[in-house]
């Protein structure tokens with residue numbers, strides 16, 4: 597990628613890159629020296645045919661997102677990482693030193709999420725997007741865990757593969773969209789509902805976009821900031837499935853509409869496959885964001 601072009605794009609992009617002059621420098625410095633122009637010109641299909649992939653991971657400052665970014669970089673892939681603010685950039689400095697490109701945006705603010713999508717599109721087409729960022733509680737749980745990944749799905753140039761972080765806790769979510777406040781001002785739903793909705797979104801995208809592999813992943817209860825130090829499941833397995841779905845040419849990874857746990861298909865909550873529920877969720881998300889899924 598051309599240095600001047602990126603800085604120029606940054607100046608036009610709004611909050612994320614403009615507020616982060618250091619980021620543009622870090623981003624440019626982080627570009628792989630090996631024929632980056634040729635790579636940018638590569639189509640997603642070419643990249644996924646045995647060549648390295650370009651993967652965008654939300655919430656890569658910590659936990660599973662950070663671990664997935666590190667593993668994918670180690671595997672020779674091009675990784676676009678994401679932090680909530682300029683102050684969180686140091687959390688990805690090691691990844692940037694390894695070649696990652698950094699983006700910024702607080703997913704609890706719709707305008708910052710829109711700006712994040714612009715930053716990602718300015719980098720070029722992604723082969724895969726891992727919608728990983730998430731929070732466990734608070735009124736913003738629906739905004740961060742559901743509205744933001746919906747908006748990014750609608751606004752980022754369509755990749756070949758989409759992966760959404762779910763949780764086994766989605767099975768305890770109330771399967772209703774009545775009375776939901778999507779704004780983050782009042783807590784009308786909790787973590788379980790947010791994961792039920794994101795799992796439903798993954799299935800809806802799989803149905804509506806046959807040219808995309810869209811899947812949801814339960815990473816297990818693993819020891820991260822969210823999972824806590826005593827979480828019993830295996831941390832490595834907690835990010836392996838996302839990496840595999842994002843890059844592997846294993847025929848099982850080239851499928852859509854699945855709900856996965858440690859590379860095994862599981863049956864999600866029954867409402868996830870209910871097309872009426874899917875459509876109602878999509879129309880609610882289009883209403884609150886003013887953006888329809890293309």
Ligand SMILES: NC(=O)c1ccc[n+]([C@@H]2O[C@H](COP(=O)([O-])OP(=O)(O)OC[C@H]3O[C@@H](n4cnc5c(N)ncnc54)[C@H](OP(=O)(O)O)[C@@H]3O)[C@@H](O)[C@H]2O)c1
Nearest residue numbers: 655657658659660680703729730763817818820821822823
């Ligand atoms: N850990 C588990 O046991 C477990 C189980 C089931 C599902 N999951 C799911 O797996 C995903 C990753 O979880 P994790 O355990 O890795 O969590 P984590 O360690 O708490 O990391 C969450 C990531 O999301 C980012 N994030 C949170 N709110 C954000 C916002 N408003 N804007 C931008 N970024 C934001 C965090 O940024 P900061 O570092 O700045 O906070 C961090 O990078 C989540 O979707 C979670 O629901 C986890």
